[in-house]
Amino acid sequence: MKLNINDIKQALQAIDNLQDPLFAQYEQDERKGVQQAVVQRKKQIQASESLKEQFYQMLAYENKLYDQGLQFIAGVDEVGRGPLAGPVVAAAVILSRDFFLPGLTDSKKLSEAKREEFYEQICQQAVAVGVGIVDAATIDKLNIYQATKKAMLEAIEGLSIExxxxxxxxxxxxxxxxxxSIIKGDATSISxxxxxxxxxxxxDRMMKELALIYPEYGFEKHMGxxxxxxxxxxxTYGILKEHRRSFAPIKEKI
Structure with missing residues (x-):
């Protein structure tokens, strides 16, 4: 007696290996629904394997240091160099050697929902997390390059482990x-x-909070x-204290 298509779909979801003999068995089933389910599940497994492979490739820098006997390796990155408003924010993260989160990559390549999901998992699983925030007035005082360095140094100082x-x-x-220093490190190093x-x-959360104070600026959409x-x-509404007055075109409007 043949299994119904829904039962086969459930059985396919339990398979996580393209070499599983059940694939060969179900591929003999001539029903279109079964054929589609087999193709879909194979694509899902291939996508999962691709993310795992990408993850392991992005451990190359970390593994080199682990093999030297180091344990606490901090990845450091920043966001917010280019906006006209809001802070520049840096983070430093130390992960354990057994940390595993396939799909993690440069935050700009991830959807907002996926970033939020990964953020929670990183904060829960990381050995240590530090954050540095430098506001617009300080950016104007120092320049964006020095402000970025300051945010990174604050993030590292904020780590609970050196x-x-x-x-x-x-x-x-x-x-x-x-x-x-790694060019495009956010796409090549997991830390x-x-x-x-x-x-x-x-x-992004800070800019959304700013949007509640100044709804007419739309900060929740463009993040500054x-x-x-x-x-x-x-x-229409003028320049705020959160605007970077040293940045064009803000400085032309003062």
Missing amino acids: PQALLIDAMELPLNIPQE IAASSVVAKVTR YGTKQHLEAID
């Missing part, structure tokens, strides 16, 4: 801690990717970047 090495996204810091997510979610909506709001 890191033995730093993996930093495209930046060098004046610290006596072994460090490696930096984790810090990228923490920094991004932290800043110089969109048409944002520029029109500045022209």
Whole structure:
């Protein structure tokens, strides 16, 4: 007696290996619904395997340091260099060697829902998390490059455990801690990717809170970047203390 299609779909969901003999068995079933279910489940497994492979590839920098006997490796990244309003936010994250979160990558490549999900998992599972926040007035005082460094240093100082090495996204810091600056590190190092997510979610939440205070500016949509909506709001409602006065086109409007 043949299983009905729903039963087969349930059985397929329990399979996590493309070599499972049940695939060969169900592929002999001529029913269109079964054929579609087999193809769909194979695609799901392939996608999952691809994310696992990507995750392990993004551990290369960490594994090199683990193999040297180091245990506490902090990934460091920032978000918010480019916006016209709001802070620049940095995060430092130390993960355990057995941390596993397939799909984790550069926060800009993730949906908002996935960033929020990963943020919670990172904060729950990380050995330590530190965050640094530098406001618009300080950015104007220091310049954005120095403000970014300040945020990163604050994030590292905020860690509950002193890191033995730093993996930093495209930046060098004046610290006596072994460090490696990695171009596009948030897409090639899992520790930096984790810090990228923490920094991004932290800043986005701050901008959404700002949107509740100044709803006419639409901060929850553009997060302070110089969109048409944002520029029109500045022209209509004026410059806020959260705006970076050293940034064009804000400084032209003062």
